[in-house]
Amino acid sequence: MTLLATERIKLFTTRSPWWSTVLALGVTVGLATMVGLTHDGPRPLTLTQTQFGTQFGLMVILVMAALAVTTEYRFATIRATFQAIPNRTAALLAKTTVVALLATVLGEIAAFGSWAAAKITATNTDLALTTADDWRRVAGTGLVYGIAAVMAVAVGILVRQSAGAISVLLIWVMLVENLVGLIPRVGADIQEWLPFIAVQRFLGNPGPDAVLGPWASLAYFAGVTAVLLVAALGSAAKRDA
Amino acid sequence: MSLVAAERIKLFSTRSPWWCALVAIALPIGFAALLASQGGDEVPLTVGTTQAANGLGRAVIMVMAALAITTEYRFGTIRSTFQATPNRVSALLAKTAVVTTLAAVIGELVAFGSWAVCRWIKPEADLALDTADDWRSVAGVGLVFALTAVLALGVGILVRQTAGAVALLLVYSQLVEGLVTLIPRIGDDIHQWLPFFAADQFIGNDASGQPPRDLPLSPWGYLAYFAVIAVAVLAVAIITANRRDA
Amino acid sequence: MIEATGLTKHYGRTVAVDHLSFTVEAGRVTGFLGPNGAGKSTTMRMVLGLDRPTSGDVRIDGKHYRDLKLPLTTVGALLDAKWVHPNRSARAHLRWLAKATKLPRKRVDEVLDLVGLGSVANKNAGGFSLGMSQRLGIAAALLGDPKVLLFDEPVNGLDPEGILWIRRFMHRLAAEGRTVFVSSHLLSEMAQTAQDLVVIGRGKLIYQGTVSDFVENATENTVLVRSPELTRLADLLRADGVQVVEDGDSIRVANLASSAIGELAAAHRIVLHELNPQLGSLEEAFIQLTGESVEYHAHDKEPTA
Numbered sequence: 001m002t003l004l005a006t007e008r009i010k011l012f013t014t015r016s017p018w019w020s021t022v023l024a025l026g027v028t029v030g031l032a033t034m035v036g037l038t039h040d041g042p043r044p045l046t047l048t049q050t051q052f053g054t055q056f057g058l059m060v061i062l063v064m065a066a067l068a069v070t071t072e073y074r075f076a077t078i079r080a081t082f083q084a085i086p087n088r089t090a091a092l093l094a095k096t097t098v099v100a101l102l103a104t105v106l107g108e109i110a111a112f113g114s115w116a117a118a119k120i121t122a123t124n125t126d127l128a129l130t131t132a133d134d135w136r137r138v139a140g141t142g143l144v145y146g147i148a149a150v151m152a153v154a155v156g157i158l159v160r161q162s163a164g165a166i167s168v169l170l171i172w173v174m175l176v177e178n179l180v181g182l183i184p185r186v187g188a189d190i191q192e193w194l195p196f197i198a199v200q201r202f203l204g205n206p207g208p209d210a211v212l213g214p215w216a217s218l219a220y221f222a223g224v225t226a227v228l229l230v231a232a233l234g235s236a237a238k239r240d241a
Numbered sequence: 242m243s244l245v246a247a248e249r250i251k252l253f254s255t256r257s258p259w260w261c262a263l264v265a266i267a268l269p270i271g272f273a274a275l276l277a278s279q280g281g282d283e284v285p286l287t288v289g290t291t292q293a294a295n296g297l298g299r300a301v302i303m304v305m306a307a308l309a310i311t312t313e314y315r316f317g318t319i320r321s322t323f324q325a326t327p328n329r330v331s332a333l334l335a336k337t338a339v340v341t342t343l344a345a346v347i348g349e350l351v352a353f354g355s356w357a358v359c360r361w362i363k364p365e366a367d368l369a370l371d372t373a374d375d376w377r378s379v380a381g382v383g384l385v386f387a388l389t390a391v392l393a394l395g396v397g398i399l400v401r402q403t404a405g406a407v408a409l410l411l412v413y414s415q416l417v418e419g420l421v422t423l424i425p426r427i428g429d430d431i432h433q434w435l436p437f438f439a440a441d442q443f444i445g446n447d448a449s450g451q452p453p454r455d456l457p458l459s460p461w462g463y464l465a466y467f468a469v470i471a472v473a474v475l476a477v478a479i480i481t482a483n484r485r486d487a
Numbered sequence: 488m489i490e491a492t493g494l495t496k497h498y499g500r501t502v503a504v505d506h507l508s509f510t511v512e513a514g515r516v517t518g519f520l521g522p523n524g525a526g527k528s529t530t531m532r533m534v535l536g537l538d539r540p541t542s543g544d545v546r547i548d549g550k551h552y553r554d555l556k557l558p559l560t561t562v563g564a565l566l567d568a569k570w571v572h573p574n575r576s577a578r579a580h581l582r583w584l585a586k587a588t589k590l591p592r593k594r595v596d597e598v599l600d601l602v603g604l605g606s607v608a609n610k611n612a613g614g615f616s617l618g619m620s621q622r623l624g625i626a627a628a629l630l631g632d633p634k635v636l637l638f639d640e641p642v643n644g645l646d647p648e649g650i651l652w653i654r655r656f657m658h659r660l661a662a663e664g665r666t667v668f669v670s671s672h673l674l675s676e677m678a679q680t681a682q683d684l685v686v687i688g689r690g691k692l693i694y695q696g697t698v699s700d701f702v703e704n705a706t707e708n709t710v711l712v713r714s715p716e717l718t719r720l721a722d723l724l725r726a727d728g729v730q731v732v733e734d735g736d737s738i739r740v741a742n743l744a745s746s747a748i749g750e751l752a753a754a755h756r757i758v759l760h761e762l763n764p765q766l767g768s769l770e771e772a773f774i775q776l777t778g779e780s781v782e783y784h785a786h787d788k789e790p791t792a
Contacts, residue, residue, distance in 0.1 A: 031420060039425045052423045059416060063408045070404075162404040163257075163311075167304045170408065174415035175297055179272060182293055184280040247587035254579035255572055317570030318580075320537050321627065324564060325587040327536045327553040332587075486538040 003085060003094035010077075011068060011098055020064035024106050025113060027060075028053035032114035036121030045125040047137055050118035051203070054141050057110045058199075061103045061145045062169045065152035068099050070162040082241045089233050096153045096229065100146045107145030111138045136214060137203055143218065144199050151195070151225040157232035172196075195224045244326060244335035251318075252309060252339055261305035265347050266354065268301065269294040273355035277362040286366040288375045291359040292444060295382050298351040302344050302386050303410045306393035309340050311403040320487050329483045337394055337475065341387045348386030352379045377460060378445045384464065385440045388471045392436070395474035398482050413437075436470045439463040488513045489534060489635065489668060493543035496529050496690075503529040505690035506543065511668045511683070513634075516661045518681030518698070519670035526690035527670040528566065531639050534668075535564055547635060559588040563628030564637040568620035573613020577604055577623050580612055581630060588631050598626040618649040625656065636660060638669040642676060654679060710745045713737045713761035720757050724748070737761070 011017050031053030039045045069092075072078040085091040115138050119127045129135050152169055159165040173196050181191045191197050192210075198217040201210055212220055252258050272294035280286055310333075313319040326332040356379050360368045370376050393410055400406040414437045421435065422428045432438055433456055442456060443464040458466060489511035496504040504526040511517045521527050532538040534545050536552035547555065547562055555561050571580050581595040599605045602622040607615075612623060621641065628636055638657075642650045657680045660667050671677050677684065677698070684701050686694040694701055713736060714720050721731045721738050730741040740748055745764045752759050 031424070034424050038427055041425070049423070049425075052420055056412070056416060056420060059408075059412045063404070063412075067404055163304065163308055163407050166404055166407050167301070167411070170411040170415070171297070171300050174411065175300055179294055179297065183272075183275050186279055243586050243589045247583040250579060250583040250586055251575075254576065254583070255574045257574075312572060316572045317567060318572055320532075320535075320566065320570055321584060322587075323537060324535055325559050325584050327555065327558055484539070486532070 003090060004098060006084075007091075007095045007098040010081075010095075011102070014071070016064055016067050016071070017102060020060050021106060024057040024060040024064075025110055028057040028110040029113040029117050031056070033117040033121050036118035039118075039122045040124070045118060045122045045127065047115070047127060047129075047134060048204070050115050050127065051111060051137065051141070053114055054107070054110055054203075057106070057141075058145060058148055059170060059173070061106065061149050062152040062173065063166055065099045065103060065149035066156040066165040066169060067162060069095065069153050069156035070160060070165050073160040074162060079241050088237050088241075092153075092157060092233055092236055096150055099153055100149045103149035104142045104146035107142035108139065110145075111141035133205065133214075137205075140203055140214075140218070144203060144221070147218075147222050147225050148199075151228055154225065154228040154232040157236050158228075193220075195221050198224075244331055245338055247325070248336045248339040251336075252343070255312070257308050257312070258305055258343070261301050261308070262343070262347055265298040265301035265305065266350050269296075269298040269351045270354040270358055272297065274358045274362060277359040277366075280363070286359060286363050286368065288356065288368055288370065289378055289445060291356045291368065292352060292378055292382065295348075295351050295355065295444070298347065299386055299389050300411060300415065302347060302389055303393040303414065304407050306340050306344065306390040307397040307406040307410060308403060309336065310394055310397035311401060311406050314401040315403060323487045329487075330479055333394075333398065333479050333482060337391060340394060341390045344390035345383040345387035348383035349380065351386070352382035374445065374460075377443070381444050381464070385444060385467070388464075388468050389440065391475050392471040395471070395476075395478040398475075398478035433457060434466075436467050439467040439470075443467065488666065489545065489547050490549075491530070491534075491543070491545040494530065494533060494540055494545050495542045496526070496533060496538060497541045503690055504533070504540075507687060507690065507692050508543075509685045509692060509695050511666060511685070513666045514664050515683055516657060516667040516669065516681045517683040517685060518677035519668060519685050519687075520674060520677055521670075521672065521687040521693075523672050525672075525687050527672075527687065528639055529690075530687075531564070531566060531637055531668075531670065534637060535562070535566075557588050557631065559584065559631035559633065560590075561631070561633050562635045562637065563631060563633040564639075565621070565624035565628045565641060566637070566639045568617065568624040571612040571620065571623065574611050576609045577612050577615070577626075578608040580623065581627060584627055584630055590631060594630060598629050601629065602626045617644050618646065618652075621645060621649065621653065625653075633665075635666045636668070638667070640670055640672070642671070642673075650676075709765045710740045710743065710748055711737055711761065711763040711765055712740055712748060712759065714752070714757055714759050716757045719755075720752060723751060723755060727751075739765070 032050050035049055035052065036045065039049070072081060081091055082088055085094075115127065115129075119125070129138060152165070155169055156165045159168060177191065177194045177196050180194060181187050183190070192212075198212065198221045201212065201217040202214045202221070204214075206212075206214055206217070210217075273291055276290060276293060277286060313322060322332050323329055326335075356368065356370075359366070370379060393406070396410055397406045400409060418432065418435045418437050422432045424431070439458070440463070442458070443460045445460060456463075491510075492508050494504055494507040495502070507526070507530060519527055519530070529538060530545075533540050534547070534552065545551075552558060552562065571577075578595060578599065581598065582592065585592065585595050596605070596608070599608050602625050604619065604622055604626060607619070612620065615623065625638075625641075628638070641653050641657075645653065654676075657667060657669065661680075669677075669680065681698055684694060684696065684698050685692070686701070711734075712720065717733075717736070717738060721733065724731050724740060724743070729743050732739045732741070745762050749759065749762055
């Protein structure tokens with residue numbers, strides 16, 4: 001518990017989690033509000049449409065989580081951390097937990113905030129959360145943000161450089177995973193197994209012929225993240241701080 | 242010219258531009274090779290599809306250009322720069338010239354490299370550069386990369402922080418512009434005036450597969466539009482840098 | 488010559504430099520003294536055109552820094568030795584500065600040898616110790632062979648060997664007839680190097696003049712007197728309204744020249760065994776002057792009478 005408290009203090013005494021929160025929530029809910037305000041026409045607003053902005057929030061979470069660890073390397077506070085807590089795995093796991101918890105909370109606020117904003121501003125819609133699938137697609141955002149934060153922390157530990165870690169994460173998520181689909185024949189099959197495509201299945205409505213169901217997709221995403229985190233913790237324990 | 246030479250030494254005497262250049266060239270060409278080698282006969286390979294992955298290179302160029310200026314702020318060398326050249330406008334324009342030239346060269350290497358590797362893998366495909374449009378969509382990549390570098394430098398000067406500038410540039414160009422289209426009714430109208438959409442229209446590589454829409458500008462018009470935005474951002478940035486404390 | 492008139496810098500509500508006017512004479516070493524946080528670095532950054540004064544003006548030989556042509560050939564400065572890219576070699580760092588100043592490439596190797604970094608010129612500056620970084624910073628300052636040199640706390644954090652090296656270097660620069668403006672929060676350091684002093688506290692000018700005048704004016708002068716007729720002498724002095732402190736077999740007389748005490752004793756035929764003017768230390772003088780303007784006070788001083 002002390003470790004968690006330490007990391008919590010460390011995270012919230014810098015500015016980056018605060019502007020991340022403002023950006024992640026502001027833009028996400030803002031976009032949903034715009035969608036709600038501008039929506040008209042015969043077809044009612046869908047749940048999917050209210051959640052468009054959560055994609056943006058996900059990027060903010062990736063950046064915030066990566067920075068939480070790379071700034072420690074940049075300002076060499078990582079040495080102070082490892083001096084105070086020589087068990088590096090415990091120290092880094094505490095950090096991961098705090099960042100993941102914050103990300104989860106932000107995800108839930110962003111998702112339900114977006115849903116509520118669209119529901120209030122749009123006419124001609126009910127947007128009731130009736131089925132289990134509906135609930136998954138809104139409440140699931142928190143889980144995705146939480147796991148994504150863990151992945152970003154892992155990449156941050158491995159790369160140790162802010163610019164490098166952010167570039168790798170963002171270019172991978174926004175460009176590489178999409179471009180893979182363009183490769184003829186094999187591309188689409190490979191794409192099914194990419195982690196953030198799995199996230200899209202979890203937050204969407206995958207058809208019955210999808211390679212994995214929604215919850216299995218989330219488990220797969222968590223699995224990939226766990227492998228990265230183990231690799232990161234292993235390398236941090238071995239190398240010089 | 243001595244300022245340009247100084248900036249050239251500065252850029253090439255650290256490792257990150259070399260790494261960025263390597264990745265910016267290797268990734269898209271590698272991708273183009275995959276596209277060509279995996280493609281069957283059902284989808285014909287065109288000049289346009291050889292350029293499908295140059296966006297990867299452009300993203301890395303953004304990172305490189307942003308780093309070129311933000312690392313100066315991070316390590317305090319910007320003060321040495323302004324001490325040696327108190328005319329900040331000249332100093333920053335010299336840097337822009339060097340970074341932009343490098344970006345243009347990388348852009349041409351990416352474009353012609355991707356095109357050549359596809360030709361080499363698929364000699365039977367019709368990849369001859371016959372029309373002016375073909376030339377624009379290949380040779381034009383260098384121009385787009387160069388202007389992207391101008392824009393990224395502008396953002397870097399304004400933000401001064403590596404992480405912030407890189408995140409802002411990547412998330413805006415790769416995600417925000419796309420999200421705008423999802424706003425009902427007005428989304429598409431806004432989208433066709435956004436800078437990176439404009440840049441894509443110039444190269445003529447529309448990966449979305451949607452039928453062409455009635456667009457307000459011609460490809461060259463879009464390039465000019467993108468250039469105006471990039472230069473405007475840089476101008477605001479340089480004026481800001483000139484006013485504030487280094 | 489550096490001339491500041493009414494130099495003022497605000498950061499938001501904080502006033503870092505407050506209507507500061509001073510001159511740094513050509514061909515002399517001028518120490519720039521003040522406690523930490525007094526505004527020395529801010530002033531130096533304004534001299535170099537890096538920070539814009541909120542009001543007031545500072546000129547070098549009558550010109551604003553921004554109007555100097557190839558400024559590194561007029562003014563060299565070392566403000567912070569860590570202002571180098573860690574992954575750039577020492578030589579490359581100087582090469583781009585030389586290019587921007589239109590200096591020949593061989594000048595880079597000259598200054599590297601001058602500061603003794605010739606053997607590590609191709610090593611990345613990020614791996615340098617503080618002493619080596621300081622030498623690289625001095626090499627950069629000397630690159631354009633400037634007449635005016637600015638150094639901000641050049642000995643801060645250095646080991647004794649490094650301090651000695653810097654001190655000798657300053658002497659050498661002064662001997663070459665250059666104008667040197669060097670800041671420090673240590674007066675003793677300045678006493679070894681500087682001829683003139685500019686002293687500031689909380690951004691305001693406290694003193695400008697020579698080091699010796701500073702010591703004379705700022706220290707409380709006392710005279711130590713020993714005599715077989717100590718009590719009689721003390722009473723005579725007290726009768727004249729002079730402050731006398733008894734100190735074992737001697738007395739300390741405040742604010743009266745030793746000559747006056749001697750004449751008084753002679754007039755009353757008192758034998759003197761010792762008549763010894765005591766000069767206050769520079770440090771005492773400095774603290775006395777800047778005491779009220781130290782930004783972050785430790786409240787442990789006794790109130791002065």
